[in-house]
Amino acid sequence: MNTLHWPVRMHIASVGVSKFCFLFSLVSCGLLLLLIPVFQPPTHHVDLPQPRPWVRPAQAGKGSTYTSHHMVVHAVSSHVGDTDWATGLRRSSAGQGGSIKTEVTRNDNHNSRRGTDSKGSPERGASHGGKGGGLSGSRSRDLLELKDIFIAVKTTRKYHKSRLELLIQTWVSQAKEQTYIFSDGEDKELRMRTGAKIINTNCSAAHTRQALCCKMSVEYDKFIESQKKWFCHVDDDNYVILPNLLRLLSSYHHSQDVYLGRPSLDHPIEAAERIKSDGSVSVKFWFATGGAGFCISRGLALKMSPWASLGNFISTAEKIRLPDDCTIGYIIEALLEVTLTHTHLFHSHLENLQKLPTDTVLEQVTLSYGGFENRRNVVSIVRGFSLADDPTRFKTVHCLLYPDTDWCPQLKPHHKN
Secondary structure (H helix, E strand, O other): OHHHHHHHHHHHHHHHHHHHHHHHHHHHHHHHHHHHHHHOOOOOOOOOOOOOOOOOOOOOOOOOOOOOOEEEEOOOOOOOOOHHHHHHHHHHOOOOOOOOOOOEEEEOOOOOOOOOOOOOOOOOOOOOOOOOOOOOOHHHOOOOOHHHEEEEEEOOHHHHHHHHHHHHHOHHHHOOOOEEEEEOOOOHHHHHHHOOEEEEOOOOOOOOHHHHHHHHHHHHHHHHHHOOOEEEEEEOOOEEOHHHHHHHHHOOOOOOOOEEEOOOOOOOEEEEOOOOOOOOOEEEEOOOOOOOOEEEEHHHHHHOHHHHOOOHHHHHHHHHOOOHHHHHHHHHHHHOOOOOEEOOOOOOOOOOHHHOOHHHHHHOOEEOOOOOOOOOOOOOOOOOOOOOOOOOOHHHHHHHHOOOOOOOOOOOOOOOO
């Protein structure tokens, strides 16, 4: 009888040993997990640059604009038109990509006539960063060269002769390697003659929301491919004062969330929220008008990728049914919750350009001129070409900045009384 039960007893014994081994393994693993943190080396915390805390300024009353510190960019001397000044400015930007050290001063009581619009409204967010914006301390500076900036010029085939050639003759000639012209048609003759980087987007030539967003989508993708630090968009009726652009961008850091530009409205726009919800709720946000130009840091541009890259920009714009510059503002302010830094150093044909003080014209970052409906809407600047020979005033501005240009007239030094 005992012999018959021997296999049974062996089986029971083996099961008991297996259970014991299993329990022993669990206890050992638990002890190892508890002891792992003890043997790990201490963590070294890296002091990463952090954006300054942003506080939304209170509104003084109905219809009032936001108040904030003024940002004064010491781009040039107030002796506008002096040959010595113009020569010095030209030397500072000579050699496409020469670095420029910057000095940015923030002054609450700065004269508002410099860098303000016709209403005198101050710059919103100029000294605050929201979730982005400028940084405090030495890390806020970004020693830039012209080669670090991707300048996109939006145009259309029918304006190659009347608008684009003027830009190529003037400011683009100083930044050919950094300027990319986005059009809707081929122009091999202009490309071969000028050496300009003209990109055919294959978008429609119509001035519609879909066509504009198509071009902006290509601009964004080309910038991401370029690995450059800053993306700046302008239109084909803008003059970019390159040294001033460098100084402005150098007061921020490209790795942080920075969205610089000028709104065309004095209030945020409102749109149905169809990305985060079903469109039953609305969202308010600011946007920088593309007609004056705007700049986006690479750090922020990369965060825009889910809604902007590889054609996603077009689908995002279709969902909110807004044009290209509004869609940029929507992605940045509404989706990423990064505040637009308002600057009045950018100018479009939508404003009264004649109200810009003459002695501050060369201190701006972008300039523009009126279209067919308002040809007299140009900046007031003395000397240089006549209005008949230079109806946009771009040639005169260019010759004050780069007086050694071979087609510029010899300008006599300007002395204040």
